[in-house]
Amino acid sequence: MVEWLAHYLCVALTTEHGGPVVSLSTDAVPARDRLDWWRCMMESDVMPVELRNEHTSDFAGKARMAELPGMRVAEFSFTPLTATRTPTQIRRLDPEQYLLILVQGSPIQLEQSRSTVHLTSGSLALCSTSYPMAADFFSRDHRRHRVALMVLPRTSLPLPGDRMNRLLGASLATRSPAGWLLGQFLSGFLSSVGHGGPAELRRTGAIGVDLAAAYLAGLLDADDLLPVETREQVLLARVDAFIDHNLADPELDPAAIAAHHHISVRTLHQVFRSRPETVGATIRRRRLERCRADLTDPSQRHRTIGAIALRWGFRHPADLSRAFRSAYGVPPSKLRGGGGQTGSE
Incomplete structure (x- = not known):
């Protein structure tokens, strides 16, 4: 990363209330440099991509992220752009990770593994850093896009890569209990993680990985590949959600x-x-x-x-x-x- 971009990265980065969540914003970066700054931030924290924007001087974005054992969770808010990951970039650097993407704002178009899908708010999709991809974050009224992202090392999921590849670049069903829980986890995690100590953060990270594994295994009819511990953690997460939603019922026991x-x-x-x-x-x-x-x-x-x-x-x-x-x-x-x-x- 060139020196001036590294300087702006430090200026734009803050830690929220001393906790595990880090916030970044283009507000502290000169308008002409913001798209390059965003590209360097993405390369540092997610993967190398090429970014294009029709009005470079109008680009603006904010990011919040937290690094936990076994995964990273991030939320991005930014004005329209296109992002492309090329074979050259993959050869240069492949962190061998899966990206679970939750669309929270304007729709996007995603291409990977010879599949093109239009994703609207509430949609979940899976991508891999090991294959070329393209994402078009378009908006007719120039509204900001909002996406939540879970970054998972390939080795953290007990599912074979050839089966996982079937899910790349598709809109994934979210009506299962695991899908609903995963959506809730992604959409609310950074606001709720708070000041948890190391043990609490490890537990939260493990729950997130287990939820993702159970959700993806369910889509692949591969529940039998999940460890018993993963199935128990997902059941606990479902029970926790059920309790929270039914506390008003005196018959809850x-x-x-x-x-x-x-x-x-x-x-x-x-x-x-x-x-x-x-x-x-x-x-x-x-x-x-x-x-x-x-x-x-x-x-x-x-x-x-x-x-x-x-x-x-x-x-x-x-x-x-x-x-x-x-x-x-x-x-x-x-x-x-x-x-x-x-x-x-």
Whole structure:
């Protein structure tokens, strides 16, 4: 990378709140140099590509990314351009990685492996750095494109390359549980990863790789190639999502969770053996966290403590009061400053 571009890279890079997420922007780069700067950033953090833009001086882009064990997640927002990866660039540098692309804004056209596909918002696609590709990020009204990207080393997936090649350059189905979870992971990861320590980041990275592996294996009818640990992690991710979406239901318990996922209660408890808390304790903690958030939220002052308790699945306000005292050492009314009716005290 030439010296002036390296200088602008340093100027444009910031670390968000001291956490693992790094942000970059062309705002600090002179307009005439922004497209070259973006190309160098892509080469450094993803792969070498050729970029073209009809109005080079109008180009602008932002990027956020986080490096985790086994994968990298990035979000890009940029004005229209075309990107091409040529055989010459592949021979010069091939990181041997797969790219899972989630389109979040204007449509794009993607070409790879003799396949051309038009991708709209919400679409998922798979590319490989080992084959030529072209992407046309077009927009009639010059709106910015937004894409989320998961970068996976080829060796991180327990799936043979010849079968994976069948998926390159195609719009991938996302209606499966694994597809939905992967989309949620990609679209919300960088906003939720926060200040997790090394152990938490390793766990999150492993979950991301497992979700991608399970999703791709499902598309290839190759679930039998997944390790038992991967299948268990994906089941845990599905259970976590189910719990979060059903906390308001007072009937939510291990039996209901097991029935929804077509497994026995015993199997559910066995899957949770790697967690520091039981299924029931997980439900209770998350309900308490939602209640505590409501109690400290000024916009929720109109709700009584009793209403908040019922809102998050406690059968009676007194149940919230007991659990809250046990978890936080004070009654709910104390947290709210005594300003709201408890309905239980």
